[in-house]
Amino acid sequence: MHVLIDVMCGGIVAYLRMCGHDAVYAADRDLEDDDELLAVATAEGRTILTRDVQLATRAEESILLESRDVEDQLEALAAAGVDLTPSDEPERCGACNGPLEAVDRTEPTPGYAPDPVDGPIWRCRDCGQHFWQGSHWDRVCETLSRVRDRTTV
Ligand SMILES: [Zn+2]
Numbered sequence: 001m002h003v004l005i006d007v008m009c010g011g012i013v014a015y016l017r018m019c020g021h022d023a024v025y026a027a028d029r030d031l032e033d034d035d036e037l038l039a040v041a042t043a044e045g046r047t048i049l050t051r052d053v054q055l056a057t058r059a060e061e062s063i064l065l066e067s068r069d070v071e072d073q074l075e076a077l078a079a080a081g082v083d084l085t086p087s088d089e090p091e092r093c094g095a096c097n098g099p100l101e102a103v104d105r106t107e108p109t110p111g112y113a114p115d116p117v118d119g120p121i122w123r124c125r126d127c128g129q130h131f132w133q134g135s136h137w138d139r140v141c142e143t144l145s146r147v148r149d150r151t152t153v
Contacts, residue, residue, distance in 0.1 A: 001082060004041045006050035007032070011070035012077070017092035018140050019084050022046075024097055034058065049077070071147055078151040084144050090122050090131050098126025 002022045005013050016023040024046065031037050034055050041048050047061040056062040063080045065073040078084050090100050100122040103109060109121055113130040122131045 002044065002046045004031075004037060004044070004046040004048050006037065006048065006052060006055065008051045009049055009065055009073060012049070012065075012073050014094040015070075015074060015084070015140060015144065016077075016082075017094050017097060018086050018090060018137070019144070020087040020091045021082075022092065022097065028096065071143065071150075074144070074147045075150055078147055084148060086137075086141050086144055089120070090133070090137075093124035093127060093129055094131065095129045096124060096127040098124040100131060101125055103130065 003016060003024070005016070005023055005025050007027045010025060010027065013023055013025045024040070024044075026032070026037055029040070031040060034052075037048060037055065038059060040046065041059055041061070047063060048055065048059040049063050049065060050056050051065050051068070053064060056064040063077060063082070065076050067073055067076070074084060092098070093100055103116050103121040103123050105116045107116060109116055109130055113121055114132055114134070119132060123129070124131070
């Protein structure tokens with residue numbers, strides 16, 4: 001799914017990217033004005049995710065998120081039919097939304113990342129950030145599975 005996330009909903013950006021969605025965050029592109037957001041959404045065929053009723057009404061495609069709480073927002077997305085299943089392998093950079101590529105086992109990794117011999121590592125083609133499925137990934141998966149459970153009850 002291609003989405004454009006309003007500055008008020010920054011907490012859900014990384015979750016959507018970890019589910020493989022093409023998620024642009026308005027703050028990353030300095031989109032502050034409703035008109036700018038609407039223009040980008042139309043030009044790039046994106047669904048706007050926002051807490052702003054007026055903006056949601058004006059958008060061609062939008063999902064209104066009423067809560068400030070991240071899990072409630074994710075639940076609203078699940079209820080609207082957005083697939084919140086984490087990708088088997090990360091596809092999108094959590095920092096910039098760029099595409100990820102697997103790092104070869106023999107390549108050196110930056111100090112903050114584990115050794116690629118110990119498990120798969122991915123690198124963002126756009127910003128160079130490295131990713132692996134460590135404890136952070138596990139926490140995201142737990143949150144998403146809790147949200148999916150709440151939605152199906
Ligand atoms: Zn990146």
